[in-house]
Amino acid sequence: MVAPINKKALSEADIISKYIMPAIKDAGWDDMYQIRQEVKLRDGKVVVRGMAAARKKVKSADIVLYHKVSMPLAVIEAKANKHEVGKGIQQGLDYANLLDVPFVFASNGDGFIFHDKTNPSQLETEITLEDFPSPQVLWTKFCAYKGYTDQQLPIITQDYYDDGSGKSPRYYQLQAINKTIEAVSKGQNRVLLVMATGTGKTYTAFQIIWRLWKAKAKKRILFLADRNVLVDHTRNNDFQPFGQAMTKITGRKVDPAYEVHLALYQALTGPEEHQKAYKQVDPEFFDLIIIDECHRGSAADDSAWREILEYFSAATQIGLTATPKETEEVSNTDYFGEPAYMYSLKEGIEDGFLAPYKVVRVDIDLDLQGWRPTKGQVDKRGHAIEDRIYNQKDFDRTMVIDERTQLVAETITNYLKRTNPMDKTIVFCNDIDHADRMRRALVNLNPELVAKNEKYVMKITGDDDVGKAQLDNFLNRKKSYPVIATTSELLTTGVDAKTCKLVVLDQSIQSMTKFKQIIGRGTRIDEEYNKLWFTILDFKKATELFADERFDGIPEKIIVTKAKDINDPDSDFNDVIESKEAEDTNQEESGDNKITSSNYPDGEIGGDDWQDEEKVYKYHVNGVKVHKVAERVQYYDTDGKLVTESFKDYTRKTLTKQFATLDEFVRKWNQSERKQTIINELANEGIIWDALEQEVGKDLDPFDMICHVVFDQPPLTRKERANNVKKRNYFTKYTDKAQTVLEKLLDKYADAGVLEVENLQTIKVHPFTDIGSVKEIVKDGFGGRNEYDLAITELEQAIYAFPDKSA
Template identity: 75%
Template structure:
C-alpha cells in the first residue's frame, strides 16, 4: 500500500489491516487473548435540575490478556495521518485502570512500546517495528518477573474466574480488587482489607475471589460471615449460587463438616452463653479462609462477637470487606487487618459512572436555627412540665417533639415528590421509631390522593413492626410500585439494596461518618432499566455538612491512638434502638423478623449515641403543638467534579461550562457557523453537562440552543425560533429556488420555529407531516433539489441565513 493511500485509512482500518495481523503473527490467540473495544467505564452521570445525562466514554482499542480476565497490555491505535505515538497518553490512562505495565501506541507504521518493567537507566518508551511485536510468552515472562511471582504462586495467580457464559465479567476495579487479594493470599498474607463503596458489587467480588482460591485448592474450607440475615440469603441465592452443593448456610447452631463453603450469620455461631458458641463444634483450624462482609460493624472491637470468632479461627486467612472502614481513637480495622490492598471510593464510582451522583436540597427551618423555649410553667400534651431551656435542632424528635415541625417536614417532602415524581422510591430517616410513626402519619395526610389509590403508599419499616418489615422486599423490588415512601430509623441504614431509591430524606441527627456513608449508600445504585441515574438528598438536619469533611471520601487512615478498654462504639448498628434487648432464635433472626436481622448487641460493652426506644427506657420525650414553624431557606447543591457540593444555578453552571469551551462569543459563533451539523455542537456541550431540557425549563422553551448559549453565556438579547424564522421569510430568501424547493424549505422553516435546528437536520423529517403528502423522501429531494447533495447544501444555506443577524455582525 502506498504512503498516500495509507494516510487516508481510518483508525478502524489501521487496526484491521496492520495491528491485528502483527499481534496474531506474534502468537496471540485471537479468541482468548485479544479483546477489542474494551469499555472500562460506564460514563459519569451529570445532574442539573431534574435531568441527568451520561457522558460518553471511549473504549480501549485492544487489550491483551494472559488468560481471560488477566490483562497484560493495552494497545491504542490512531489513523495513519497522526504521529505514531499519539495514542500513548490515552493508553496509559487505560493501563492505570487495568493495572497493567505494558502500553503500545500505533498509527500502523510500527509501535511505541511503553514498558513499566524496565530497569533503571533503560528507556521506558521505545519504537518497534510491526513484525517485532512481543509474543505472549515474552510479555508474560516480563510481567511475572516484574510482579515477583514464585513458581508456587502461579497455580493460584493464574486460576480462571468463574464464567457462566453470559458474557458478564468483573469491572476493572473489581478485577483489581480480586487480583490484588488473590495475589496477597498466594503470597502468604493472612489479614487482608478491601474497601469498596456501597453499590460497587462487594459480594460479586467476594464470590470471584473465593471461587479462584477454592478452585486452585489454595483454600478448601471457607466461611463467609455477615451480620444481617438478608445479606446471607441474598449472597447464597444470587452471587454464590455457582457453588451449588458444596455450599451451606449454617443454621440451628450446627456446623456441618460435609460442606466446603459455609455462609453464616455471626449470631448463629455465637452468643453470650457457652452453649451458643457453635463455632467451637469444630477445631480452630477447620476453616482456612474467612471473608467478613461489612467488617466495619464490629470486627475491629476486641470484645465484639466478630472478634471472638476471628480469634478462635486465627490460623485462617481473614479478608475484611467494607464500604466504611472503622477508624476511631478506640477502634481500628486497619490495626487488625492492615492497610487496604485496594480501595475503590464513592467518588471514583461516580466519576466512572458506576454509581449515582446526588444533588442535595438543604432545608433550614426557623426553630432549628433559632431554637425554641417553653413559656414559664408550660406543660406538654401529656401534661408534663417542660424543663425551661432552649431546645435546638439536636433536641427535636429526641427530647422534644413539635408537631408543626413534623408536619412541615412531611409537607416539604410531599411537595418535592408531587412536583418531580410522586412514585419515586423514598426513604425518610427519622431519629427513632416514635418519630418514624409520626412522620408516616403526617406523610399520609399530605398525600391523600396517592394513599386513596393504595394505602401502602407510605409505610413505616422499622424493627418493631412486622407489617412494615413484611413490605421491605416490595420496597426494594423495582417491579413493585408500592410502598413508595418508607419511614425508618435504623433498619434500612444497611443491607437494603434499594436500587431505584431516588430520594433520601435526612431528618435524623447523624454524627457518625460511618453511619452517614451507609445512609447515603441507599441511593448510590444505578439502574438504567428504571431510569435511576441519580438521586436527591433532602436534608433537614445539616447532615450533608459531613460531605465537606475530608474523611468522607478520602483514603482510610489509621488514627487509633489508645489501647481499647470499654468500647464506645457510636457507629455500631448492631446495637439497634429498634431492637435492643430482643433475644435471637436459633437462626440468629429476631422473632417475627421476616428474615431481616439487625443484630443483638452481643458484642458487650457497647454504648450507642442513639436514644433507646421508649419501651426500653425511662427517657421522657416532651410533645408540644401550636408552635409557628416556618421554612426560612431552601437551596440546591450539586455534586461537582472534585467530589464537593457546590451551590450553583443551572444558568451559572451553563455559563461557566460554555466559557471553558469558547473564550469569546465570536469563538462560539465561528464554530457554530462553520459546523456542518449544529447537532454535533449540541451533543458535544451536552457531554459537558449542558442539559438542554433543563436549560429550556430554566430560561425559555422558545429559544434555539444558539440563542440560549448567546443569552446565558454572553448576555446577548435572544431571538425566539419564531422570530428567526420570520426574519428569513421577510428577506424573500427562497426566491432563488424552484417552486417545489420553496414549498419544502418553507415547511422546514416552520418545523424549525416549532422544534429547533435539530429537527431540520434530522433525516427523518421528510417522513412526517406535511412532507409525507409530497411523496417519499428521495422523491421530494430529487424533484425539489435534484440530488441529496444539493438538498444538504440547501439545508446548510438555510442555517447560515437563520443565524445571519446582529449576533454574527
C-alpha cells in the same frame, strides 16, 4: 496496476484492521482468547441539572491483551496515520492505570511506541510492526515484575466465573479480585477491601472465593454477615453458582458435608456456651473467611462476635467494607492491615458506575434559632419542661414538637408531588418513635395515595414485624409498594435499594461511617427503572459532612481525649477530636454492642420516651409556630464538590472556559456541518438542554440559548429566526418543488428546532409525503443528495445569520 494505499487518508479503524491487528496476530496472540477490541472501562459520568440527567460519553481502550481473561497484560492505543506514532501513549497510560498493567503500546500503523514499566531504565522505546512482542515475552516480563513464584501461578492464573452472559468484572472489581488473590497466594492471611456502597463488594467476594476454590487453594469457606437479609441476598444472587456445595448455617448446626457456608454471627455464637456453634468444628475447619460489612461489630476487640474470627485465626480472613472504621476502640486496619484495594464513592460517580446526587438543604427557623419553653410550661403528658434552649440536636431526641414533624412531612410530600409521588423514598429518623410519628404524618398528608394502597407509607424498623416483612417489596424494583419507608437504623446498611430516588435525612448524624452508609442507599444506578441520580433532602445539616476531608479520603483514627489532656503539655496524643463525635461514632453503629436493649425500659432500642443509660425524658409539645427559613439546591460538580447555583450559572461558567467570546462560539457553530454534532458536544460538557429550557424558556434554539445565557445577547425565538429568513426572499434561487420543501423545513425548525431540519427522516412523513417520496424530493427538487445537503447547509446559514446583530 493496483494504486498504492494512501496511508495518511486511512481512518483509525482502517489502521487497526490493516496494520496493528496483523502485527499482533503475527506475534502469536490468539484472536479469540487473548485480544479484545473496544474495551469500555467506564460507563460515563451521569450529569444532573434540574430534573434531567445525561451520561457523558466515554472512550474505550482500542485493544487490551490478556494472558487469560482474568489477567490483562497490555493496552494498545491506535491513532490515524496522520498523527505521530506515539500520539496515543498518554491515553493508553490512563487505561493501563485502570487495569493495573505495566505495558502500553501506541501506534499510527507505522510502528509502535512501547511503554514498559518493568524496564525503568528505558521506559519508552520505538519498535517496528514486526517486532511486536509475543505473549510469552510479555508474560515472562510481567511475572518477573510482580515477583510471582511457581507456587503462586496456579492460583493467580485461575479464571473468574463466567456464566456466558457477557457479564465480567468491572476494571476496579478486577483489580480488587487480582490484588486479593495475589496477596493470598503470597501467604497473607488478613486482607481488607474498601469499596463504596453499590460497587459490587459481594460479587467481587464471590469471584475471589470462586478462583481460590477452583484452584483448590481454599477448600472450606465461611461467609459471615450480621443481618439475615445480607446472607439471603448473597445466597440467592451472586453466590448461586456454588449450587449444591453451598449451605446456610441455621439451627446452630455446622454441617461439614458442605464446602461453602453462609452464616449470621448470631447463628454461630451467643452469650451461653451451648450457643457457640462454631466450636462444633476444629479451628482448622475453615481455611477462608469473608467478613461482610466488617466495619461493624466484628472489628471491635471486645465484641462477642470477634471470638469467631479468633477461633478460626489460622484461616485467611478477608474483610469487606465501604467505610473503614477507625476509633479508639475499633480499628479495621489494626486487625486486617492497610487495604489491599480502595474504590471510593467519588471514583464510582466519576466513572459512571454510581448515581450522583443533588442536595436540597431545608433550614427550619426552630432549628437555627432554638426553642425555649415559657415559664412553667408543661408538655402533652403534663410534665414540667426543663427551662433551657432546645436546638436541632435535641429535636426528636429529647424534645418532640408536632409542628416540626408536620413541616418536615409536608416538605417531603410537596417534593414528591413536584417530582413523582411514586419515587421510592427512605426517611431516616432519630429513633423508632420518630419513625412512627413521621409515618403517621405522611399518611395523613397523602390520603388519596394511601386509599389506593395502604402500604404507600410503611414504617420499616427492627421492632415491627409487619414493616420488616415489607422490606423485600420495598427493595424489589418490580413492586410498586411500599413507596415511602420511614426508618431509624434498619435501612442504614446492607440493603440493595437500587430504585431509591429520594433519601431524607431528619436524623442527627455525627458519624462519618454512618453518613457514608446512609448516602449509599441511593447511589446504585438502575437504567431500566430510569434511576440515574437521586436527591438528598436534608433537614439536619447532615450533608455538611460532605465538606469533611474524611468523606472520601483514607480514614484517620479518632483519638478520644479530655480537656485536661489538651491543656497538659506532657500529655501524649497525636490527634484530637471532639469526644462527643467519637461517642456518637461508637453508639450509632449497629452491632457494636455499645447500645443494648437493657438500657431501655421496654427492651427495644429507641422504642420508648427514654434515651440511653441516663434515661433522659423526651418531652412532647405542640402549638409551636414553625417555618422554613430557606431551601437551597446543591449539585455535586465535576470536582466532587457541592455547589449551590442555577443551571444558567453552571452553563455560563462551563462554556466560557471553552469559548472566550461570542464571535468564537458563533464561528464554531457556523463551521459545524451539522448542528447536531455541536449540540452533542455541549451535552458532553454537562449542558442538559431540558434543564436549561425549564429555566430560560422553551421556544429558544440551542444557539440562542447559549448566546443569551453565556454572552448576554437578547435572544431570538425560533419563530422570529424563521420569519427573518422568509423576509429575505431567500428561496427564489431554487425550483418550485425545492422552495416548497425548504419552506416546510423552516416551519419545522420554528416548531421543533434545527435537528428536524438536519434529519432526513423528516421528509419521509407528512406534509412532505404530499410533495413526493424522499427520492423524488432529493433528485427532482434539488438534483441529487449532494445538492440537497448543500441546500440544508445554506438554509442553516440563513437561519443563523446576524443581519442586524440583534441575536
